[in-house]
Amino acid sequence: MSLEGKLLIGQQAVSGNQDDIHAVNPATGETMEPTYAGGGKAEVERACELAEKAFASYRETGLEARATFLDTIASEIEGIGDELIERAMAETGLPRPRLEGERGRTCGQLRLFASVVRAGEWLDVRIDPALPDRSPMPRTDLRQRHIGLGPVAVFGASNFPLAFSVAGGDTASALAAGCPVVIKGHSAHPGTSELVGRAVQRAVTKCNLADGVFSLLFGAGNEIGQALVNDPRIQAVGFTGSRGGGTALMATAQARPQPIPVYAEMSSINPVFLLPEALKARGDKIAEGFVGSLNMGAGQFCTNPGLVIAVKGQELNAFIDAAGEGVKASASQTMLSPGIHHAYKQGIEALSSHAKVREVARGQVGEGANQCCAGLFVASAADFLADEALQAEIFGASSLVVECADQAEVKRVAADLEGQLTITLQMDDGDVEAAKALLPTLERKAGRILANGWPTGVEVCHAMVHGGPYPATSDSRTTSVGSAAIHRFLRPVCYQALPEALLPGALKDANPEGVSRLVDGKREA
Ligand code: NAP
Numbered sequence: 027m028s029l030e031g032k033l034l035i036g037q038q039a040v041s042g043n044q045d046d047i048h049a050v051n052p053a054t055g056e057t058m059e060p061t062y063a064g065g066g067k068a069e070v071e072r073a074c075e076l077a078e079k080a081f082a083s084y085r086e087t088g089l090e091a092r093a094t095f096l097d098t099i100a101s102e103i104e105g106i107g108d109e110l111i112e113r114a115m116a117e118t119g120l121p122r123p124r125l126e127g128e129r130g131r132t133c134g135q136l137r138l139f140a141s142v143v144r145a146g147e148w149l150d151v152r153i154d155p156a157l158p159d160r161s162p163m164p165r166t167d168l169r170q171r172h173i174g175l176g177p178v179a180v181f182g183a184s185n186f187p188l189a190f191s192v193a194g195g196d197t198a199s200a201l202a203a204g205c206p207v208v209i210k211g212h213s214a215h216p217g218t219s220e221l222v223g224r225a226v227q228r229a230v231t232k233c234n235l236a237d238g239v240f241s242l243l244f245g246a247g248n249e250i251g252q253a254l255v256n257d258p259r260i261q262a263v264g265f266t267g268s269r270g271g272g273t274a275l276m277a278t279a280q281a282r283p284q285p286i287p288v289y290a291e292m293s294s295i296n297p298v299f300l301l302p303e304a305l306k307a308r309g310d311k312i313a314e315g316f317v318g319s320l321n322m323g324a325g326q327f328c329t330n331p332g333l334v335i336a337v338k339g340q341e342l343n344a345f346i347d348a349a350g351e352g353v354k355a356s357a358s359q360t361m362l363s364p365g366i367h368h369a370y371k372q373g374i375e376a377l378s379s380h381a382k383v384r385e386v387a388r389g390q391v392g393e394g395a396n397q398c399c400a401g402l403f404v405a406s407a408a409d410f411l412a413d414e415a416l417q418a419e420i421f422g423a424s425s426l427v428v429e430c431a432d433q434a435e436v437k438r439v440a441a442d443l444e445g446q447l448t449i450t451l452q453m454d455d456g457d458v459e460a461a462k463a464l465l466p467t468l469e470r471k472a473g474r475i476l477a478n479g480w481p482t483g484v485e486v487c488h489a490m491v492h493g494g495p496y497p498a499t500s501d502s503r504t505t506s507v508g509s510a511a512i513h514r515f516l517r518p519v520c521y522q523a524l525p526e527a528l529l530p531g532a533l534k535d536a537n538p539e540g541v542s543r544l545v546d547g548k549r550e551a
Contacts, residue, residue, distance in 0.1 A: 027109065027221065031060030033069055033244055034223045036076045036237035037230070042069060045246045047213045052119040052367070053360045055395040062216045064245035070208075070253040076238025077177035077206035078259040083236050085174045085204035086530075089146050089539050095233045096140035096201060099193055100133035102225035102232075110221050114187050117215040119360030119396065124323065125188065132188045135195055135486045139202035142509045146541030148172060148203070148516065151532050153545045156523075166523045169533040172516040174204030175287075176261030179254045181275075182212040182219060183266035184362050185326045191215065192222040192242060195486075195507055196264030196289075203515035206239045208260070210251050214363040216244055248274070255279055255288075262515055264506070265290040266328070269419070269497050276500050289514045290500040291492070293419040294447040295332035296481045299436065299464065300345065303456035304478075305336060309345040312452050316425075317352030317400075319480035321389075324359035324398040325423030326366065328492075329448050329481040332420060335407075335439050338429035346404060346427055350387035353402045356423070358392025366421060367396035373420030374401050382409035383416070389423070398422045407435045410442075417444055433460055440464055445495025445502065446472040448481035471495065473505065 032039035042065035049058040114125045149171045157165040178200040182191035197207050211219035223242035230239050243250060255263055255278045265272050272290030279288045319331050336342045361367040378385050382405055389400035400423035407430040410416050430436045449472040453461050468475050473494035484492055490508030493499045504514045532541050543550045
């Protein structure tokens with residue numbers, strides 16, 4: 027398919043008239059065709075108008091029809107074939123196996139949400155039948171279900187051009203909840219976005235849905251994103267990106283005449299605690315696993331292990347030496363965009379020149395543009411606790427080891443941490459008491475706590491939590507990965523004493539779609 031460089035508004039492909047966007051191949055620095063003329067307020071207006079119109083019918087699609095739509099998007103993405111992988115490789119510098127895996131994850135999560143929609147449990151139907159003879163007060167008939175919030179604005183992430191972009195997790199969960207999506211495509215991979223956007227358009231047509239169910243906008247600068255979040259028809263926002271971007275959109279959403287929720291996933295340094303027995307028994311092995319996780323995707327994962335915390339001593343020194351050797355041997359990798367590379371270099375330079383930080387090792391310096399060469403640094407716990415700048419995310423392969431005097435200081439560092447997506451414990455049987463002492467603090471800091479694994483590699487399943495207190499996300503009560511992500515875009519409605527004719531299908535006595543319901547406090551299959 028030839029790329030047209032157009033915005034996709036409903037079923038139309040339209041040209042914008044604002045500043046141009048060009049993808050840049052980060053490996054070569056070359057500008058890629060076609061030109062995407064950015065959209066502005068007029069395109070936001072049109073997409074939101076269509077989305078609002080589509081919401082009326084889309085939110086009441088039957089479970090099977092909505093699930094089929096999600097399955098069809100997955101099939102259409104697969105149907106693009108290698109062109110999608112080739113274009114994504116050129117726009118992001120990510121290698122083929124990673125992008126093929128990411129396409130599998132993208133289609134897998136669309137199908138997961140299809141199965142969630144079919145099961146109908148997300149409706150969370152509760153029925154408390156009338157008790158006319160209850161004394162001293164009768165009870166009236168009360169029935170609850172969940173409905174979609176309304177049109178959702180999604181900001182495509184730069185670091186997952188498929189799995190958290192146009193038809194990624196935010197879009198899949200919003201569509202599953204019955205919400206039309208207006209996506210602001212990331213300017214770093216517009217061609218990849220157009221290919222996927224056209225696949226979604228085809229699925230809308232095949233499934234006979236209202237065309238405003240999906241639109242894809244492009245636009246350089248913040249204007250289009252701000253206009254989108256300010257549009258009164260938009261009822262929620264999904265975002266993955268920088269802390270600055272996420273907090274700016276939170277402020278915009280809160281300042282609207284009708285404030286709306288923003289689900290922003292922003293910044294996390296994913297601390298790893300090396301507990302004493304594990305460090306003593308297998309420091310070398312842990313160092314090997316750590317370097318592998320640090321380098322994965324040039325460190326451009328939101329779950330990259332950017333902080334290591336342990337009690338200082340011979341065992342920690344041995345770990346630092348082994349990890350330092352691993353970092354030194356690490357080949358350089360192309361980063362996603364010149365902007366991300368620039369921010370990475372600035373972060374690394376700030377650490378390298380920090381008076382209280384020691385540089386342990388840097389990775390190999392590679393040929394080509396926008397190269398990430400990994401960095402490992404050490405600081406004392408006292409210095410870490412004294413300078414909050416040492417907790418700032420460096421997006422890319424960089425990690426800081428914090429040396430503590432004893433387990434009590436480890437606990438103080440844990441208590442001082444900002445909110446995180448993940449916290450990892452490297453522990454053996456003899457560390458259980460130390461881990462128990464830390465756990466209540468760690469639970470308050472992170473959305474996911476792991477033992478003896480690595481935080482990179484997020485399973486898309488029912489139990490996953492990819493969330494956490496600010497600044498990891500803007501709302502710690504939710505997850506952006508896994509089937510529970512659907513709840514971000516739903517809200518409960520209670521129907522009191524409504525005649526059967528007015529009740530939605532899932533609340534009717536006959537339960538025509540056979541959804542699971544809580545009736546008078548008892549679960550019905
Ligand atoms: P970003 O700068 O936050 O941009 C993400 C998206 O939000 C882009 O579409 C951007 O539009 C838009 N945006 C940003 N600020 C906005 C504002 N004030 N108003 C309206 N729209 C706004 O993130 P990025 O481009 O992906 O990468 C930059 C940095 O983000 C990285 O260096 C890294 O530090 C961080 N990052 C973190 C994660 C994570 O998972 N923790 C993931 C990706 C990136 P434009 O196209 O106009 O810029």
